[in-house]
Amino acid sequence: MNYYLGVDGGGSKTLAVVSDEQGRIVGRGMSGCGNHQVGVELARRSIREAAAAALSQAGLVKEQIEFAMFGLAGADREADFRILRPMMAELEFPAHDIVCDTVIGLRAGTRQQDGVVVVCGSGTNCYGVNKQGEALQCGGFGYNYGDFGGGGGLAIEVFRTVIRAWEGREQPTLLTGAVLQTLGYPSVERMFHDFLDHGKEIPRYLAKVLFQVAEHDETARRILQRQGEELGLAASTVIHKLGMAQDSFDLVLVGSVLTRGDSRYVIPYIENIVKTAAPGCSLRRLAMEPAAGAVLLAMERAGHQVAELVYERLDDGLSVKEVEA
Structure with a gap:
């Protein structure tokens, strides 16, 4: 029996998961952040721990793994691969390769060789491959380099929208009460000064309050709409450039914002742009x-059909x- x-x-x-050649999962391991752009040593430790735990549960040693594939966030450019x-x-491992996590997301979501994937998890990304095998990535480098949203970006939008509404630069929004309750502050003023005085970072989980209030709050819906439109724009760019x-292909939607949030507020805007x-x-x-x-x-890299x-x-x-269970 071959193992992967x-x-x-x-x-x-x-x-990390170990599978036999028939697709049976015989071992799995979980660890922390595996993105070297967050921290090289942190990523090294997390990947090593997860892989070791999966092998241990499977009762295997690395020499028994025919091929190991690492799909890693942040594996975007040659500068990244020089580290990875x-x-x-x-x-x-006897044989291995490294690809960006967008590549494994696409492969997990479609049974075709071609397709496009949009990712909206901690950040955003888009990747596609056409029938000729030509591939292209669009985005994945953060707000300063053209992206919008993802969990971190949406959390910032929520936080700053609450501040702007408090100051009077935005209309009142249900996001205010939801954020104060989530973070445990009695007022926006107290929150404002506490974050400034102590240099606090805006927690990514604030993105979830968008979905909590979206049904009754236009401001929240507007932010989620923009997220959908931006992802649709990235996908349509990849589609155009790859001809x-x-x-006929699948557009795979990956990441907690797309797979676990309320699809009404984001996905229709992706679809409108991509279907065009x-x-x-x-x-x-x-x-x-x-x-x-x-x-x-x-x-597939090992030649197994x-x-x-x-x-x-x-x-x-x-x-x-x-996996969540």
Whole structure:
């Protein structure tokens, strides 16, 4: 029996899984941040811990892994790979490769070789590959480099909107009460000065209050609408540059904002833009953990043909609901 390691190293967690050649998950391990852009040593430790835990649960040693695939947040440019190649080589798997986490997200969400993925988790990103195998990434580098939103960015939008409403530069919003309750402050004024006086960072979980009040708050809906439009714009750019306008393919939606938030407030705006760019595109919310895509890529890199049964078993073992449980 051949075994494969798939690792999803994200900004908030690292998930490593070991699968046999039939798609049965025989080991898994979880650790912290696997993004070297947050911290090289932190990412090294998290990836090592998650991989070791998965191997331990599987009762295997690394020499028994035919191929290890690492899908890592922050693996965007050659400058990143100069850091990541020796880091992954230190793990001493017989054969391995590194791709951006957008790549494994796309592979986990579609059974075609081509497609597009938009990510909206801690940050945002977009990636696509056409029928000729040409690939393109759009975004993934933060607000200063053209992106909008993601968990961190949306949390900032929530916080600053509450401040602006308090000052009178925005209309009153239900976000105010939700933020004060979430953070435990009696007033915006107290919150304002406490954050300034102590240099506090805005917590990413504030993004969740957008969905809590969106049904009854226009301001929250407007922020979520912009998030959808920005993701749709990134996807349509990739579609245009890769010449995919006339193709039929899946647009895979990845990240907690898209897969666990209320789809009414973001996804229709993605769809409106993308369907204009490529009418044959079908939107699919990712139902499996991206680590499943890392496993599939590992199998393919090792020359193993992925059968229908493999997809079914990975779906059983690595559904988002199963991993959360």
